[in-house]
């Protein structure tokens with residue numbers, strides 16, 4: 001077991017806000033941060049890899065995992081289940097690794113209750129038209145699914161006040177930098193460094 005628990009970081013933000021891109025850059029630059037791989041019942045998009053982007057499973061399998069108590073949190077989003085398998089997250093935290101959960105707002109709410117020490121960050125698009133354009137350019141949803149995602153996006157943005165930090169994604173570089181700043185500051189919280197006083201006093 002590591003001397004220090006890792007930090008649990010929740011990253012939420014509407015579909016199309018750039019969470020994947022920001023996280024990809026973040027973990028490339030920081031090897032003490034890992035992203036938890038979620039489980040979902042949605043179908044795989046072109047280019048996605050099972051076991052890397054998500055664990056793609058059936059509804060029966062997902063419901064069995066819920067019943068067996070193996071999910072840390074889960075939610076329904078746009079008609080599908082999404083959830084965080086519990087064991088790998090606990091293991092990484094115990095090993096001192098900082099873990100990011102890239103999840104929607106209902107999941108974020110559950111995590112805050114289970115882990116009061118978790119840090120929550122909301123990635124905010126600069127505006128709804130920019131968000132819509134990003135989603136259209138991504139081209140992963142048909143018109144109906146896209147408008148449904150935009151509808152959910154607005155509900156999610158209204159809940160941004162539940163998060164500890166807001167990072168506006170008007171430039172990827174700045175958003176990654178801001179996110180890293182949050183994590184750096186969180187590492188310095190006294191509550192995460194309770195041994196520091198005795199370490200300094202006893203190591204004269």
Ligand code: 5GP
Nearest residue numbers: 015038074075077082083084102103104107
């Ligand atoms: P997408 O279908 O675009 O990959 O994801 C849809 C939404 O589900 C995104 O807001 C994403 O953050 C969220 N999501 C992904 N994994 C999880 C999870 O494990 N739990 C929860 N609650 N939401 C998730």
